[in-house]
Amino acid sequence: MSKNLAEKYIEIVKERNPGEPEFQQAVEEVIRSLEPVLEKHPEFEKAGLIERLIEPERAVQFRVAWVDDSGQVQVNRGYRYQFNSALGPYKGGVRFDPSVNPSVMKFLAFEQIFKNALTGLPIGGGKGGADFNPMGKSDGEVMRFCQAFMNELYRHIGPYTDSPAGDLGVGPREIGYMFGQYKKLVNRFDEAITGKQIVYGGLNGRAEATGFGIVYFANCMLEANGEKLAGKRVVISGFGNVAWGTALKLEELGAKLVAFSGPDGYILDEAGITGEKIDYFLELRNSGKNICQPYADKFPGSVFVPGKKPWEVEADLYIPCAMQNDIRLEDAKNIVASGAKFVCEGANMPTTNEALDYLMQNGVIVGPCKAANAGGVACSCIEMGQNAGHTVFSPEQVHAQLKTIMVNIHDSAAKAAQEYGLGYNLVAGANIAGFMKVAQAMMAQGVV
Numbered sequence: 001m002s003k004n005l006a007e008k009y010i011e012i013v014k015e016r017n018p019g020e021p022e023f024q025q026a027v028e029e030v031i032r033s034l035e036p037v038l039e040k041h042p043e044f045e046k047a048g049l050i051e052r053l054i055e056p057e058r059a060v061q062f063r064v065a066w067v068d069d070s071g072q073v074q075v076n077r078g079y080r081y082q083f084n085s086a087l088g089p090y091k092g093g094v095r096f097d098p099s100v101n102p103s104v105m106k107f108l109a110f111e112q113i114f115k116n117a118l119t120g121l122p123i124g125g126g127k128g129g130a131d132f133n134p135m136g137k138s139d140g141e142v143m144r145f146c147q148a149f150m151n152e153l154y155r156h157i158g159p160y161t162d163s164p165a166g167d168l169g170v171g172p173r174e175i176g177y178m179f180g181q182y183k184k185l186v187n188r189f190d191e192a193i194t195g196k197q198i199v200y201g202g203l204n205g206r207a208e209a210t211g212f213g214i215v216y217f218a219n220c221m222l223e224a225n226g227e228k229l230a231g232k233r234v235v236i237s238g239f240g241n242v243a244w245g246t247a248l249k250l251e252e253l254g255a256k257l258v259a260f261s262g263p264d265g266y267i268l269d270e271a272g273i274t275g276e277k278i279d280y281f282l283e284l285r286n287s288g289k290n291i292c293q294p295y296a297d298k299f300p301g302s303v304f305v306p307g308k309k310p311w312e313v314e315a316d317l318y319i320p321c322a323m324q325n326d327i328r329l330e331d332a333k334n335i336v337a338s339g340a341k342f343v344c345e346g347a348n349m350p351t352t353n354e355a356l357d358y359l360m361q362n363g364v365i366v367g368p369c370k371a372a373n374a375g376g377v378a379c380s381c382i383e384m385g386q387n388a389g390h391t392v393f394s395p396e397q398v399h400a401q402l403k404t405i406m407v408n409i410h411d412s413a414a415k416a417a418q419e420y421g422l423g424y425n426l427v428a429g430a431n432i433a434g435f436m437k438v439a440q441a442m443m444a445q446g447v448v
């Protein structure tokens with residue numbers, strides 16, 4: 001019985017990864033939706049496919065020692081989890097945040113396998129990071145940290161091995177310092193790192209790609225349900241790179257963004273968050289303070305609601321763009337109570353499994369992150385191709401490709417769910433569609 005089989009794998013994950021709740025949560029969510037697939041494909045059990053899939057192919061943990069501005073030595077912990085290379089070299093971001101630990105790294109790397117598979121591009125899944133907080137650090141400190149981090153990471157990466165990029169706490173500045181050190185150490189200018197600035201090989205449109213892709217995906221969800229994005233009232237969380245790109249595209253497509261959040265609370269701006277207000281996200285982010293209060297001071301008419309999450313604000317569409325487990329059961333109840341029909345996940349695993357079940361049981365259509373936010377990594381892969389081909393792609397070329405990729409991801413997730421008789425269930429469909437690609441490649445490559 002496949003139900004027992006899925007439970008068996010979930011038990012294995014819990015037993016083998018004690019004290020790693022984020023990783024257990026990510027695996028459980030995927031494995032449960034694979035039940036009908038495992039039933040249809042008994043060969044996967046025989047091949048130990050799931051047992052292999054839930055075990056990282058390789059993991060490195062390393063000391064990152066650096067000197068702060070006062071001359072004091074600081075020690076952080078660096079990681080790279082190379083989870084699955086069935087479809088291509090490991091690919092995935094690097095996160096610098098105090099919350100980084102093996103569980104967070106493993107959940108992100110595991111999710112990345114399926115996300116990358118869904119793009120249809122030749123990339124495996126990996127993730128890295130450090131428990132370093134760039135907030136409040138000087139430029140010199142960030143540079144010395146990035147160089148120290150790369151002094152170890154460089155030996156594990158490369159365009160045909162593993163290609164890191166940005167994530168939370170890692171933007172163009174950090175990528176620049178890491179790339180500079182990588183190049184110095186390997187004496188090669190290659191495509192091992194993506195998310196670079198345009199002037200030295202970065203991709204036109206990579207910065208906004210994740211957010212644009214999320215809105216393209218949300219648009220597909222609405223259209224598949226006979227609705228239009230234009231005129232819809234939208235609430236997002238976060239104000240980082242993903243939130244910024246999302247806000248830009250929402251404005252362009254005529255949706256009305258009324259709230260965003262930071263760790264200190266949320267901003268409600270009934271006049272709509274557009275134009276210079278969206279530009280201000282970049283200033284907030286670069287302020288190194290990571291708070292949204294200054295927005296309320298700058299734009300009269302907006303309201304700062306301290307210590308609260310924006311999920312209590314009524315909307316038609318919610319797009320969490322901050323961190324994992326941002327929408328919990330009580331937030332899901334608020335969302336359902338507001339009569340919203342759509343949640344499109346921008347951040348990685350922003351919804352707890354409990355909240356996800358509640359939303360879906362109450363008729364909310366959820367666009368899962370591994371599908372909806374895949375535009376960022378897809379453009380990273382396009383950046384690798386641009387660098388390998390010693391060429392430059394125009395913003396128009398990139399955006400056209402991104403849009404096609406997002407529509408394809410939506411359609412393949414919807415189709416996979418249909419095939420298994422699950423209706424319009426993008427959460428299960430994305431898991432199934434991504435998994436099938438990885439599974440076929442793993443079956444073809446033997447027990448390795």
Ligand code: GLU
Nearest residue numbers: 092093165166167377380
């Ligand atoms: N960190 C992003 C993600 O979660 C991008 C990864 C990449 O571009 O390699 O997908």
